[in-house]
Amino acid sequence: MRNLVFLLPLPLFGQDMLPDLIVTVSRFPEEITELPYYSEVLTAEDLEDSAIRTLPQAFLTTPGVLVQQTTPGHGSPYIRGFNGRQTLLLQDGIRLNNSTWRGGPVQYWNTLDSQAIDRLELIKSQGSVLYGSDAIGGTVNILSKSSGFRDKEGFFSHGAAYYRFDTNSESNLGRLEQTLGVGGKWGLMLGVSAKDVGDIKDSALDRMVGTGYSEDSLDFKFEYALSEARTLTLASTYLEQDDINRWHNTTANQGWVHGNSFTTAGTDLQRTYDQERSLTYLRLEDSESSISWIERWQLTASFQKSQDSEFRVRASGQQDLKILDVDTYGLSFQAESFIGAGNLTWGADFYRDEIDSEGYRNGATRPSNRPVADDSSNDSLGVFATFSHDLTDRFSYDLGARFSYAAADWNGYRPTGALVDQAGDADWTNLSLSIRGNYEFNDNWSTYGGLSQAFRAPNLDDLTGSQFSLNGLDSNGSPNVDPENYLTAELGGRFANNHLSYQIASYYTFIDDAITRVDDGTGGLATVNGSDGYLFGFEAEAAWQLHQDWELSGSLAWQDGKNEQAATLGGPIIEDTIRRLHPLTASARLKWTHSSEKYWIAGQLLAASNQDNLSSLAASDTQRIPANGTPSYLIASLYSGWEVSENVTLNLALENLTDEDYRIHGSGQNGVGRNATISVKVTW
Secondary structure, eight states: OOOOOOOGGGGTTOOOOOOOOOOOTTSSSSGGGGOSSSEEEEEEEHHHHHTTTTTGGGTTOTTTTEEEEEETTEEEETTTTGGGGGEEEEETTOOOOOOOOOOOSOOOGGGGGGGGGGEEEEEEOOTTTTTTTTEEEEEEOOOEEEOOGGGOEEEEEEEEEEEEEETTTTTEEEEEEEEEEEEEEEEEHHHHHHEEEEEOOOOEEOOTOOOOEEEEEEEEEEEEEESSSEEEEEEEEEEEEEEEEEEEGTTOOOOOOOOTEEEEOOSEEEEEEEEEEEEEEEEESSSSOSSTOOOOEEEEEEEEEEEEEEEEEEESSSSEEEEEEEEEEEEEEEEEEEEEEEEEEEEEEEEEEEEEEEEEEEEEOOGGGGOBBBBEEEEEEEEEEEEEESSSSSSEEEEEEEEEEEEEEEEEEETTTTTSEEEEEEEEEEEEEEEEEEEEESEEEEEEEEEEEEEEOOHHHHOOOEEEEEEEEEOOTTTOOOOOOEEEEEEEEEEESSEEEEEEEEEEEEEEEEEEEEEEESSSEEEOOOEEEEEEEEEEEEEEEEEEEEEEEEEEEEEEEEEEEEEEEOEEEEEEOOOOOOOOOOEEEEEOOOSSSSEEEEEEEEEOOOOOOHHHHHHHHTTTOOOOBOOOOOEEEEEEEEEOOSSSEEEEEETTTTTOOOTTTOOOOOOSSEEEEEEEEOOO
16 A cells, blocks of 8 residues: 655655655654655755754754744754744654753754754654653654665775855854774764854844854764674764854844834843753664564663753843753663554653752852752653554554653752752653544545644753743743643645645644743743643645756745733733744745756745734743744745765855845844855765
8 A cells, every 4th residue: 555655855856756764753664655644854965955054954944844043053943833842852763852951942952963964854743652742843853874884795984074164154064974894794983073153144233243153073873783683783972062142132132123123132241051962872673573573673772961051141240150960861662563464663761861950140059040950850751552554455544652651859949039949759640642544545645634642741940940031031940830731633635746746734733731931920930831722734845847857846834823821920811822933934946957967056935924923922022033023034045066076066055145134033133144155075
């Protein structure tokens, strides 16, 4: 049944029309054409061709995703209206979300080196069955580069050097990587990257002083064949960022006026972040299990270490410093078994966070300034199973269930006004279910849909957090909040023939007990559970092979939603707009590729309508979000590539050709003005 090519990733349409594989949906490789989900796959080549600066920017033309950037070094995608701790980020299948992730836009997506990615997979509204808490708007899995030793013969050694220069910010980016090994026996991948990002500028604000930063990263992966089917992998990545400036909060931001929309000036004298993150894992996998009732399996042990520090100098001269250290231990097992005409994916995973937290004011220890409670921990355990079955030649369905247990424990919690540290603990359980189906009308048409439950257990930031939010307001957690619960209904369709491919989907998410922030009546924000809410929207994308050498592609998306919550702590319940809804957005791309496939050029348009459908909190965040709404924009760019030789490739991008003065909704600075990006890649 499942042998059709529906909507392949649009940058790949028009090339060899072979089914692509995706691992994120079922935890094992599966043809993308088999999925009852809206999915996207981007490769390392796609990321280089589109000249992205950071990981979140990979989704700039993805329908249903708003690429918010608080500052160039910080950003996170809003996937179907959710972001931060309500979207799930994985690296090689290992969850990166931890119990200190705060609400709203988070900086942690930028702790993955975009140059070390082999491919990127996005599954929207998948729910919590396979990966547990947080997978509400979507799940993104970053698959890192490897040696590919299984496909080599004899001794091999390959390397690459990559360099890119941006004229707008005078930024430099470089990467060196080397692979070597013996085909079928072992392989080693080594990589090092560095960024020196300068201050960006646009036509209205000119040079936005303080938007630059530096970044360094290392990665390696060693793979060893224990047998023809069994592989042992040891991998590690490390990334460090220095002096990332929250420009919009500082006096460097003098405000922006665009028509009748305007932002207010920042007031902080300084607000900078440093962050480090490392992930090391050991994985044993067997693609042809000798156990009769298991087809294949995978066992992974992981350790992550992250440190965040935030330094703020307010207009009064008061200095606040927050330091957070998190150690995360992970263990997961997954397996696939055949049951009659269907297959069962099952397993379990466990993660534990151990946290040290420090807070200072004017150089002296201040416990109430800790970002979360000191000497705290968080455990999460899940057991899951999904069953896929071809009921007929044209209809297939997936059923899934997951039982989750989460527990938090804290000692050094000092709420504002308390004289001594407080201790506490809490735990929660959840059962999430999913049912999905796919029906093929003929060799070209299919439709899919289903229902997926998702939940998010309160994390330590919800329970004990102390953060700076919106225009620098103090935001405090509450030990009394309950888990969030969601149910998403989705209906979509696909079509493909030799010249045309498109996909369209609509979705509706029911929201229950969402954790949110409200005015606490003292000039700060309190964390509470809201009441009921909903979010709905539609997405579409298409690709048309006009000619052997010409391809036209595009996308369109829109969403809306409301939730019920108190306007102030203990106040009456009101209906409010969901925060950070993306406006009506669209993209179009026309690409010409020479018949030799040695060079190509593409013109791209990226557009968004005015977004004045704001929540009350968003409307108050005027250093970031313009009063009267974020103005509409239309950005025109050109991208090109030239394979100079077998070992040398050049890329040139001319971005924002009209020097449009614009801001992506929810971002803390304007978009990059007119810019040329020049890159060269040399392989050996």
